[in-house]
Amino acid sequence: MLLISCPNCGPRDETEFHYGGQAHIAYPENPNDLTDREWAEYLFYRENTKGTFAERWVHSTGCRQWFNMLRDTVSYDIHSIYAMGQPRPDTTGEYGQAGGAGLAPGAPTTSTAAAAPTSSEGV
Amino acid sequence: MAETATPAETAHVDRVRGARRSPAEHLADAFTSGSVPGTVTLKEIPYQAMVGIRVERTSDAGARVASITGGLPATCGEVTGAGAVNALWLGPTEFLVVAPEESHDSLGGTLVSDLTTALGSDEGQVVDLSANRTTFELNGSHARAVLEKTCSLDLHPRVFKAGTAVSTELAHIPVMLWKTSEENYRIFPRASFADFLGRWLLDAMREYASPEVP
Numbered sequence: 001m002l003l004i005s006c007p008n009c010g011p012r013d014e015t016e017f018h019y020g021g022q023a024h025i026a027y028p029e030n031p032n033d034l035t036d037r038e039w040a041e042y043l044f045y046r047e048n049t050k051g052t053f054a055e056r057w058v059h060s061t062g063c064r065q066w067f068n069m070l071r072d073t074v075s076y077d078i079h080s081i082y083a084m085g086q087p088r089p090d091t092t093g094e095y096g097q098a099g100g101a102g103l104a105p106g107a108p109t110t111s112t113a114a115a116a117p118t119s120s121e122g123v
Numbered sequence: 124m125a126e127t128a129t130p131a132e133t134a135h136v137d138r139v140r141g142a143r144r145s146p147a148e149h150l151a152d153a154f155t156s157g158s159v160p161g162t163v164t165l166k167e168i169p170y171q172a173m174v175g176i177r178v179e180r181t182s183d184a185g186a187r188v189a190s191i192t193g194g195l196p197a198t199c200g201e202v203t204g205a206g207a208v209n210a211l212w213l214g215p216t217e218f219l220v221v222a223p224e225e226s227h228d229s230l231g232g233t234l235v236s237d238l239t240t241a242l243g244s245d246e247g248q249v250v251d252l253s254a255n256r257t258t259f260e261l262n263g264s265h266a267r268a269v270l271e272k273t274c275s276l277d278l279h280p281r282v283f284k285a286g287t288a289v290s291t292e293l294a295h296i297p298v299m300l301w302k303t304s305e306e307n308y309r310i311f312p313r314a315s316f317a318d319f320l321g322r323w324l325l326d327a328m329r330e331y332a333s334p335e336v337p
């Protein structure tokens with residue numbers, strides 16, 4: 001069970017929250033200009049990060065507000081909780097390999113993440 | 124409404140009252156027999172008037188609404204209003220107004236219409252939620268012990284103070300939990316969960332009817 005600190009309500013059990021998937025995916029400026037492939041990638045393609053991942057959560061049983069979270073998908077450590085609309089905090093250095101290197105689709109794999117299969121690679 | 128109700132109005136109110144069935148009405152006897160006076164008791168307080176409010180509390184409309192509800196809470200847990208009408212914090216711009224059943228417009232009160240007028244055409248909403256939830260009152264020296272069997276919040280009095288209301292989970296269902304005094308809790312489950320939560324609490328209370336095993 002994760003203990004998640006809601007920015008409004010304080011620490012609550014994970015069961016009070018719902019997961020909203022990857023954070024910081026902007027709605028396309030001009031959806032009509034996108035090819036079918038680009039549109040499909042916007043809609044359905046998400047990273048499958050091993051390590052620190054920026055994601056959205058909503059405190060559905062509490063204040064019903066959304067927020068962003070930096071969570072380690074391996075250790076489940078929560079590194080940061082920040083408001084919707086805020087940029088992803090830079091936690092590089094603080095948490096070693098955190099920061100997203102090798103996490104974007106097709107991004108060069110870093111040596112530390114070499115053993116991590118990323119299913120989104122090569123899309 | 125008029126200070127003195129006409130016979131027609133009284134008849135209407137009686138008809139409304141007679142037609143209603145509260146969500147845990149069928150458990151009333153079980154609540155009585157399952158209560159352990161002096162230790163922990165459970166009862167339903169049916170038909171409280173409840174109104175959901177969405178408004179920016181620092182706006183003009185928020186101030187007008189607050190004048191009816193006795194303020195609007197600023198943070199999680201806070202409850203405003205000292206008298207019969209109280210406002211509970213649900214979210215930064217969302218509140219639940221709780222008042223006695225007589226304040227409901229269908230029984231001659233003016234709560235919902237007053238709030239609707241206060242909001243006016245400004246941004247926000249006023250929704251009559253009186254039938255959405257019922258109220259359970261859990262009282263007694265062991266009320267906290269009953270809640271602690273399922274509530275993951277820290278209910279110790281140094282953390283969870285009297286006069287605090289939070290939206291959380293009991294027995295895995297969403298409720299509002301309002302600590303009205305040191306040994307008294309008001310629990311607002313949605314109507315469809317009332318039967319389940321009522322039976323769950325009865326089960327959790329059962330052990331306190333027997334002498335404590337040292």
Ligand SMILES: [Zn+2]
Pocket residue numbers: 006007008009010059062063064065
């Ligand atoms: Zn919250």
